[in-house]
Amino acid sequence: MFGKFLKELWHYIDVTICNIKMALMMIIEYPANLAGWMISNPIQFILGFATIKFVVEQFGEINGWNYGQLAFLYGLSVISHALSMIFFVQGWFMGWFVIEGDFDRYLTRPLGVMYQFFFTNINIFGITDLIPGICVFIYGCVKSGFEWSILKAIAIIVMLIGATLIRGGIYIMLGTTSFFTKSPMDFGQYTQEIVDKTTMYPISMYPESMQFVLTYLIPIGWVSFYPVSGLLGIGDSSYFGTSAAFMTLLVGLIVMLVAGAFFRLGLKGYESAGN
Amino acid sequence: MNKKMIEVKNLCKDYHIVKKEEGLKGAVKGLFKSEKKTIEAVRHLDFTVDKGEIVGFIGPNGAGKSTTIKMMSGILTPSSGEILINGVDITKHRKEVVQNIGVVFGQRTQLNWDLRLGESFELLRHIYQIDRNEYEETLDVMDEILDIRKIIDKPVRQMSLGQRVKGDLVAAMLHSPDVLFLDEPTIGLDVSSKYALRKFIKEINKVKQTTVILTTHDLGDIEELCERLIIINHGKMMEDGNLVDIVDRIAPYKTLVVQYYDHENIPVHHSCEMIKTEGNMAWYRFMKADITAAALISELSEKKKILDVSIEEAGIDDIIRIAYGQ
Amino acid sequence: MKLKGLSKYLYVYKTQIIRCFTYKFEVYGNILMQSIIMITSAFFWRALYRTGNPVAGVDVEGMLTYIIISAMMSVLLITNVERRIENSVQKGTIAMDMMKPLNIFGIYLVEDLGSITALVFQNLLPIFLVGSLLVKVPTICSTEHIPLFAISMLMSFFINWLIAALFGMWSFTAVNVDALIQVKKHLIRLLSGSIIPMWFFPDWFRNILEALPFVYIYQLPLDIYIGKSSGDELAGMMMIQFVWLIILLIAFAYVARRATKKVLVQGG
Numbered sequence: 122m123f124g125k126f127l128k129e130l131w132h133y134i135d136v137t138i139c140n141i142k143m144a145l146m147m148i149i150e151y152p153a154n155l156a157g158w159m160i161s162n163p164i165q166f167i168l169g170f171a172t173i174k175f176v177v178e179q180f181g182e183i184n185g186w187n188y189g190q191l192a193f194l195y196g197l198s199v200i201s202h203a204l205s206m207i208f209f210v211q212g213w214f215m216g217w218f219v220i221e222g223d224f225d226r227y228l229t230r231p232l233g234v235m236y237q238f239f240f241t242n243i244n245i246f247g248i249t250d251l252i253p254g255i256c257v258f259i260y261g262c263v264k265s266g267f268e269w270s271i272l273k274a275i276a277i278i279v280m281l282i283g284a285t286l287i288r289g290g291i292y293i294m295l296g297t298t299s300f301f302t303k304s305p306m307d308f309g310q311y312t313q314e315i316v317d318k319t320t321m322y323p324i325s326m327y328p329e330s331m332q333f334v335l336t337y338l339i340p341i342g343w344v345s346f347y348p349v350s351g352l353l354g355i356g357d358s359s360y361f362g363t364s365a366a367f368m369t370l371l372v373g374l375i376v377m378l379v380a381g382a383f384f385r386l387g388l389k390g391y392e393s394a395g396n
Numbered sequence: 397m398n399k400k401m402i403e404v405k406n407l408c409k410d411y412h413i414v415k416k417e418e419g420l421k422g423a424v425k426g427l428f429k430s431e432k433k434t435i436e437a438v439r440h441l442d443f444t445v446d447k448g449e450i451v452g453f454i455g456p457n458g459a460g461k462s463t464t465i466k467m468m469s470g471i472l473t474p475s476s477g478e479i480l481i482n483g484v485d486i487t488k489h490r491k492e493v494v495q496n497i498g499v500v501f502g503q504r505t506q507l508n509w510d511l512r513l514g515e516s517f518e519l520l521r522h523i524y525q526i527d528r529n530e531y532e533e534t535l536d537v538m539d540e541i542l543d544i545r546k547i548i549d550k551p552v553r554q555m556s557l558g559q560r561v562k563g564d565l566v567a568a569m570l571h572s573p574d575v576l577f578l579d580e581p582t583i584g585l586d587v588s589s590k591y592a593l594r595k596f597i598k599e600i601n602k603v604k605q606t607t608v609i610l611t612t613h614d615l616g617d618i619e620e621l622c623e624r625l626i627i628i629n630h631g632k633m634m635e636d637g638n639l640v641d642i643v644d645r646i647a648p649y650k651t652l653v654v655q656y657y658d659h660e661n662i663p664v665h666h667s668c669e670m671i672k673t674e675g676n677m678a679w680y681r682f683m684k685a686d687i688t689a690a691a692l693i694s695e696l697s698e699k700k701k702i703l704d705v706s707i708e709e710a711g712i713d714d715i716i717r718i719a720y721g722q
Numbered sequence: 723m724k725l726k727g728l729s730k731y732l733y734v735y736k737t738q739i740i741r742c743f744t745y746k747f748e749v750y751g752n753i754l755m756q757s758i759i760m761i762t763s764a765f766f767w768r769a770l771y772r773t774g775n776p777v778a779g780v781d782v783e784g785m786l787t788y789i790i791i792s793a794m795m796s797v798l799l800i801t802n803v804e805r806r807i808e809n810s811v812q813k814g815t816i817a818m819d820m821m822k823p824l825n826i827f828g829i830y831l832v833e834d835l836g837s838i839t840a841l842v843f844q845n846l847l848p849i850f851l852v853g854s855l856l857v858k859v860p861t862i863c864s865t866e867h868i869p870l871f872a873i874s875m876l877m878s879f880f881i882n883w884l885i886a887a888l889f890g891m892w893s894f895t896a897v898n899v900d901a902l903i904q905v906k907k908h909l910i911r912l913l914s915g916s917i918i919p920m921w922f923f924p925d926w927f928r929n930i931l932e933a934l935p936f937v938y939i940y941q942l943p944l945d946i947y948i949g950k951s952s953g954d955e956l957a958g959m960m961m962i963q964f965v966w967l968i969i970l971l972i973a974f975a976y977v978a979r980r981a982t983k984k985v986l987v988q989g990g
Contacts, residue, residue, distance in 0.1 A: 132525060135522050135525075136519075136522045136523055139518065139519050139522040140519070143508065143511060143515055143519060146511055146515065147508075147510050147511065150510050150511065151510070154900070154901060156901075157899075157900065157901020157902055157904075157905070158901045158904075160901070160905060161901045161902070161904040161905040161908065162904075164905060164908055164909070165904075165908040165912070168908065168912040168913070169912065171927075172912065172917075172918050172922075175918075175922050175923050175924065175927075176770065176918065176922055178922075178924070179777050179778060179922045180770045180771075180777060183769070183770065184769070222504075224471075225466070225471045225499075225501070225504075226504075226506045228469075228470050228471045228490065228494075229469050229470055229471060229494050229497065229499045230494060230523055230524075231491045231492070231494050231495040231523070231524065232491070232523060233491075298747075302747035304745045304746075304747040304748055304751075305745075306745070306747060306748050306751050308751070308755065311755035311756070311758075311759060314759050315755075315758055315759055315762060318759075318762050318763065318766055319762065322766070326765075326766070326769035326770075327762075327765045327766075327769060328765060331762075331765060389473055390473075391471075391472070391473075392411060392472065393466055393471055393472055419740065420736065420739060420740050420743070423739075423740045423743035423744060424743055426743065426744070426746060430746065
């Protein structure tokens with residue numbers, strides 16, 4: 122039983138490596154594309170970060186978060202955004218795949234459909250988001266006087282995995298609606314706008330009802346706010362301490378499981394194209 | 397040995413579509429209220445296909461051929477009924493079953509558009525877990541029939557349609573599946589590509605005992621490839637059987653074309669029907685059961701001197717036309 | 723039936739409106755998402771303004787009006803021209819399109835206007851209703867500003883459309899423009915005042931922005947609406963807006979002519 126599982130796992134890893142190789146070859150095929158994203162994505166986040174700086178200069182601390190701590194929060198949020206862009210951005214375009222019948226190919230291959238959907242279209246360009254994220258994060262570490270330890274480093278990695286899964290799960294759920302609506306609606310722009318406002322600023326600034334929604338219903342609060350509060354020890358939510366990062370992973374796994382079940386349900390109603 | 401490869405039992409598929417009304421008024425109305433309509437694309441299909449058979453699915457557009465083939469290859473979930481491939485239910489065990497099938501859709505490709513053909517094969521090699529020796533061997537076989545190695549280093553976007561379809565066929569056969577599904581494989585191809593493709597299908601059927609299911613509108617495909625035809629219309633099975641048997645049943649007649657020396661007093665015959673005359677030519681349609689061609693010729697030649705004769709079988713196009721018209 | 727020039731454009735316009743009404747789900751999805759965004763923004767600014775003091779001369783009420791009107795304006799500033807040009811060039815139909823009796827850019831403009839007309843009913847009015855009910859009624863600062871706002875908004879629409887068209891025409895140089903269109907989107911999103919008004923920015927940064935066309939897309943009409951600027955300052959800003967409109971119009975005419983020539987000489 123376990124041996125079979127390992128074999129299966131190896132199969133997926135093997136195909137993933139092959140997919141990444143192909144994605145890299147595509148970049149070499151179209152270098153101008155990479156150059157474009159190299160400019161466009163950093164611009165977005167550097168401007169976004171500058172905006173935070175200006176807002177803090179005008180309004181002072183935001184709910185007890187100073188500028189350095191906000192930079193820390195923003196940096197980690199952009200990094201998990203970048204990771205979700207690399208692995209899960211296809212979720213934004215799921216509607217087009219449904220309308221054009223592009224799931225046909227995945228269904229005729231002996232691998233999980235959701236796995237194929239995301240990993241045969243792996244978006245290496247997402248790395249261009251990663252760079253500004255890491256820069257701002259390092260800056261935030263310095264500004265907020267973050268003291269590193271091995272536990273904290275592990276917590277940050279765990280939290281980033283969890284945050285990526287939460288974001289990915291949300292993209293999958295939104296994308297899956299197109300199996301039912303048969304419409305190519307692209308939620309990317311909107312999702313990004315909402316998630317930006319709720320992961321790059323502390324959610325403690327919002328009214329309690331909204332905090333409740335962001336904690337329990339659409340758990341965006343766990344993407345950055347709760348784990349970072351824990352790590353930096355800010356506000357009421359800091360009593361979680363470093364363990365909040367592990368909660369993020371747990372939440373991420375739950376969101377992914379729910380998203381996966383919803384996707385399966387949607388796929389059952391898949392009607393291919395041209396009928 | 398007649399091993400059952402595919403068993404289809406009481407297969408049905410319904411689509412639910414939203415009716416759209418015309419014009420601006422209809423579009424605005426649609427925002428608030430919409431009517432659902434159910435389309436029965438496939439109704440109660442039952443058939444089995446044995447190992448090594450080549451079966452042609454034919455029928456007019458929208459008859460339900462593609463829907464059926466998509467259900468058999470695991471793409472669509474049946475509304476009711478059962479499909480067993482090699483004894484295993486494809487709806488319930490998709491991943492297991494698809495390891496054993498290959499699929500080619502004429503209008504779309506599973507190849508990576510931007511990279512050389514070989515990269516797409518390499519990915520499939522990993523997906524289907526084919527070891528390298530086996531892969532090279534299969535490729536050698538494919539190369540003999542399709543000259544695939546000549547184009548393996550070419551980026552897919554630079555290929556002609558014929559080359560691309562060859563690539564897709566090889567891609568579908570890399571893992572040596574027992575069943576190959578082809579949805580209009582020859583659509584839009586030139587004569588020589590069609591020829592190569594048909595040769596390939598016949599060859600793998602012979603060498604590897606691959607069961608082939610294809611939909612087509614091309615009479616040449618049917619004539620050259622299909623021993624057995626399944627004719628579908630309005631989602632229902634119209635005919636299922638050997639090509640020759642279907643012809644005998646639907647169009648059990650031949651046409652005798654007679655050329656006389658002149659056009660005067662062209663004779664008729666009591667056991668056949670003269671369907672037209674043109675100058676010194678006459679067309680007689682006769683039932684095979686009523687009279688033999690030899691008898692008809694000799695009896696006619698007694699009435700008027702004959703210059704030349706030829707016999708026309710009922711064409712496949714006639715068969716199809718009649719079958720569709722039912 | 724032979725249609726005269728104008729009625730052909732009208733036909734394109736009407737077709738586009740119908741097309742926009744086909745996807746029912748998109749309409750409701752858009753309203754829902756935009757409402758969520760607007761309410762989140764309202765909470766965001768209320769939280770920042772907790773002390774109740776005006777910041778940079780604007781109080782919380784002004785700020786809330788600002789975000790509702792900004793959301794409504796964003797509906798009027800949706801363009802598809804850049805994608806249309808890109809698709810036409812990539813699919814190689816551009817030469818054929820250009821030889822049609824109607825001006826290709828005229829068609830794209832009319833299509834965008836058609837989409838916007840549909841969106842006024844599908845998005846703009848719902849946003850207004852949701853904003854008024856759940857945030858506040860976004861009243862204009864004074865009735866005298868209504869004509870000024872309308873003029874400025876009209877110019878802002880064309881500035882925005884011309885920038886989009888110019889970015890779209892990058893595709894004639896055979897570069898993949900997906901990333902460039904993204905650059906444009908982010909520049910407008912962050913430098914036009916659509917999300918964060920530029921009065922929160924430091925002076926040096928604001929001076930740079932005032933020299934660029936982006937602030938004349940969102941910021942200026944919004945300033946007029948909430949009464950942030952008036953008198954000579956306003957007149958000066960509107961003059962610069964007008965100058966940008968003329969510059970972009972000339973640039974557009976020049977690039978469009980060169981692109982047309984290039985396409986027609988090469989024959990696609």
